[in-house]
Amino acid sequence: MDEGRVAIVTGGGQGIGRAIVKKLLEEGLKVVIVEMDEKAGREALEEYHSLGECVFIHVDVSDEREVKAVVRETVASFRRLDSLISNAGIFINRPLGKVSLAEWNRVLGVNLTGTFLCAKYSAPHLAKNKGSIVNIASTRAIMSEPDTEDYQPHRAAQWHSPIPWRSVSGLMSALTASAPGWIDVSGWKKQRAGCATKLSEMDHKQHPAGRVGRPEDIASLAAYLISAESGFITGANFISDGGMTRKMIYV
Secondary structure (H helix, E strand, O other): OOOOOEEEEEOOOOHHHHHHHHHHHHOOOEEEEEEOOHHHHHHHHHHHHHHOOEEEEEOOOOOHHHHHHHHHHHHHHHOOOOEEEEOOOOOOOOOHHHOOHHHHHHHHHHHHHHHHHHHHHHHHHHHHOOOEEEEEOOHHHOOOOOOOOOOHHHHHHHHHOOHHHHOOOOOOOOEEEEEEOOEOOHHHOOHHHOOOOOOOHHHHHOOOOOOOEOHHHHHHHHHHHOOHHHOOOOOOEEEEOOOHHHHOOOO
């Protein structure tokens, strides 16, 4: 019996992840919001629970025990797992010389190890339902700015999908790195930080598409990639950046 598709969204409490949670609920999926920021996770749950069945679980994706537990709890509660959206990511915007080893390892743990752990423990359950994994990377994998040295290599590693990911690439839908460009997430943060940024005309014009990206842009792509309509896509990279990486200029 088909009890309805179930998705795990990591980093689902704020920004792009929060937009993905909303979109998937609107599409009729049951969603597990995995979020390290408890306030953000609970706010997302409170805001979107009326859209469909969703739960919030406080998880540090760099912790193997916590990742293993959240996958186990998801399957125990919903009897299935159909999609994993690995969106959780952090970065430290400081010059390289001021980034400590502990900070470097923390970013590596969340951005890269966390993606690996979520895929590792989700894969057996996804295979049963011909499910899918969408890894949200960053255009920092193929272009850069000053003072992002701690962030760029980890997101690039997600982009290039190291060997462990290939073991699940035969799933029906895509094992995909969806790389967003400049996405204005200011209106999708938790309440105390939820003031929308005022964007200038130049902010929009420097994108060939004519505007800054919205979290909804990435959420729509993610929803498509885990749908039946994308069933012939696998192991592909999609760039959703308004043409920013083609221009490669930040004003």
